Amino acid sequence: MAEVLRFGGAELRPAERALFVGGQPAALGSRAFDVLMLLVESRERVVSKGELLDRVWPGLVVEENNLQVQVSALRKLLGAQAIATVPGRGYQFTLAPGADAPSPPRAAAAVAAPAVRGGSARVLVADDNKVNRLLLARSLQLLGHQVESVDNGRLALERLRREPFDLLLLDLEMPDLDGFALLARLRDDPVLSELPVVVTSSVEGVAAVARCIELGAEDFLHKPVNPVLLKARVGSLLEKKRLRDEQKALLAKLSAAEGAPDVGATGATIGAIAAGNVMATVLVARLAGDALTDLPADEAIELLGAWATLMVDAVQGQHGLVATLAGDTIVAAFGTLRAAPDAREDMASALRAATDMAELTQLLAHERRAEGRATITTAVGIASGPLLVGVAGAARRAVYACVGAAVERATELVAAASLRPEACVLVDEATAAALEGRVTLRKLARPARCRALPTGLA
């Protein structure tokens, strides 16, 4: 590991266990530093949450939200895009040494996987024949790509599930898991189904080609592979993938900005959000503390961005859905997309998200106090009940409609919580009663019909 690693405006000094951002030492805890080091050292691959927990908290049984807190703190310092969330797989550090300075924190969703950078892609070659494998790898390296290779389908699937690749070059005749079977597995995998695959084979006849295309392969090249065709097909597919990744990132930003559902962490797609009447839990969080309008505009906007980034992380970390994000208020739903078999699990998830929000806000407030800036808190209201949900709106602007008494109740509670001098989570009676014995709640005289959450989950 180098003595100093620079990522634009950030400077990581492993020997000093210090991170500098914009030339200033960043207030970074020991665990956050360890998380960052592990992600930076392993930036060529996705690091699973399990590996991070094992290595940063060795020998300890630690809740996943502790890791979420550290990652969120790092994103706030380095920019939301610095650490990508790969749904179902873990995290990956995305800034290359010497990359552009991190942009200010924003409420953008994390990008799922590194896209093709500067024309160079990560390509996996799967072929059991050594001559073919070496030749394809060499041809792709000469085109400027980073190439990894494996000699059977099972190993290919393992690598693809572990690390991000931009393209797969796949032979058909392989032991363990052949090309057809691997294509079928990829097609059925929600994370890998969009990976472009070029089949390279000397299998004769059109039946095999047709079957590959039916199974989702983008293209088929007969062996021996013509290098001019290889270059053209690979270039075209990588360009398509780059554009698709850009569109996804843009959609994620737009959906966050315009209040459309941000479904990144749930693994769902917009099309998968069906209208319906569900029993769910609604969480409304509001930035409280000194009035935003008293702050200089630049500082206020920066604060809103940092706060929203942390709050979205907290919701997604507990598998909630961000329904709307409007400046200093966020509305999230738990149990609307993938309801837990027991509605109490969705309620507990909402309360855990509220606890994460409180912890993340404390981190942000601590940093602001250290900089002599006005302090902040987050007020939260939580209510459960029947909801009408679905995507609704005008043709050019849609939102995730989340309508029902629970939304109104959670909104009332967050308004009441905002008036309290301390950070406060107010929970409606229905949720509190359902979680009796699982959560430590304090009864309040005012406002009526609610309780406060002074501690985390029991």
Place this chain on the structure above:
Amino acid sequence: MAEPLLDQAVLQDLSDTVGADFVAELVETFAAEAPAMLAELRTTQAAGAAEPFRRAAHSLKSNAHTFGALRLVEGARALELGGLPTSAAAFAERMAALEADFAATLARLREVQHG
């Protein structure tokens, strides 16, 4: 009429694409790998294992294609598409021809590489 041993144009294209040094490495990889494929053909024929037999023939054909080894391609292709030979004598004759083609191809490839 028998195919020529080698299509020089294929070999030249390969060399132009990935470099003569790399082609030389590739030829030696082929020299190391092909005997196992030939042995696999004999073993699987003896065992009556049709699918592994076809795969071994397919793999040999694929490598032969890479170097433009036309005669070897034809021999391997005939085994791949023809399935398990039923006559041991006919198979032995085919294998002898295939092994001779491999030896001649390899010698010619090495000759071309070393100028």
